[in-house]
Amino acid sequence: MSRQTQALIHADALIHNYETISALTPDSKIMAVIKADAYGHGAVNVAKILQGRCPCYAVAISEEALILREAGIDEPIVIFEGAHQPQECEEAARLHCILVAHNHQQLDWLTKTPASRRPPVWFKIDTGMHRLGFDLADIDKVMSEYAALVTAQTVLVTHLASADDLSNRFTQHQLDKFAALQQRYKLNCSIANSPATLGWPGTHAAWNRVGMGLYGGGPLPQLSAGSTLKPAMTLQASIMSLRTITSGESVGYGQTWVAPRKSVIATVSIGYADGYPRHCPNGTPTVVRGQRAPLVGRVSMDMLNIDVTDIPNVRLGDTVELWGSQVSINEVAKLAGTISYELMTRLSTRVPRVIVK
Ligand SMILES: Cc1ncc(COP(=O)(O)O)c(C=O)c1O
Structure with a gap:
């Protein structure tokens, strides 16, 4: 590896988060x-x-399921969007995957698939998110028309629109709508994402679907005192250039930061092509040698600059944390006008993921 830019993936944090969340939901998987x-x-x-x-x-x-199978992952895999093309129905069965069906076209494809080559089917129901799922008013018709697809493995799924806001009553409204179905069909259900799993116990069902909670980002409801989720990723890079500039000199494209005093500027080997957001403003925190160092000037494609004037003994090659346990990804996301989900998923393939055991 040439430059020292990398995303450390902390195995212990992932396991800690998985176990912490599991302990909150003893009756759900x-x-x-x-x-x-x-x-x-x-x-x-x-x-x-x-x-x-x-x-x-x-x-x-x-495609995401296939990558996991090719890597030798054998556990069941649920494909949230279901089939986009008819041939995916048989492929899902071959890969031992479960398809979530959210429209009639998918159910027709599944019906035409011979039963011996058909995957388990879960049914997605729209309780107010208005993204995917059968309308609640149609669900009885759907369940009787496609009764051949319903098996003991079938799960009724819905998705919550605002579970990350504990004061928003829409979650309870969605739950109330779904409750009648749960009663009527006596099938297993899946409602909760991470914020619901952490903050809305009433949403816990046979299966909770947890993403961000595992990765330790947010926005998520806080856990009770004494138990926290840990960031599973540290994004770090190193200082590749150091210079001193005088008061009044500017840094970077567009000269958007002007030194208010004689300043030591460190150039760090990460930029927006790596997934560090270009929208981060002056002052966005990074950490060097345990001390905060603010971003100065615009983020470039492969580099960014930070002010290290107040950090004693700073050296070429020093590690800079962009987010992780010292700089919250939520803080960086907020300053960039987005959420941690977007920052994590936009990290480019140019950044090696290094597993820390
Ligand atoms: C249908 C569905 N369920 C669960 C999740 C997981 O959400 P979270 O990362 O908030 O746990 C997602 C993520 O976008 C989703 O689309």
């Missing part, structure tokens, strides 16, 4: 959501780290 390359952590990495603990994984699309 936790499915680890590892779509989008496990939110940038590496889906195969995360599946292997959780192997033996986690009974089931979830991805968005078939």
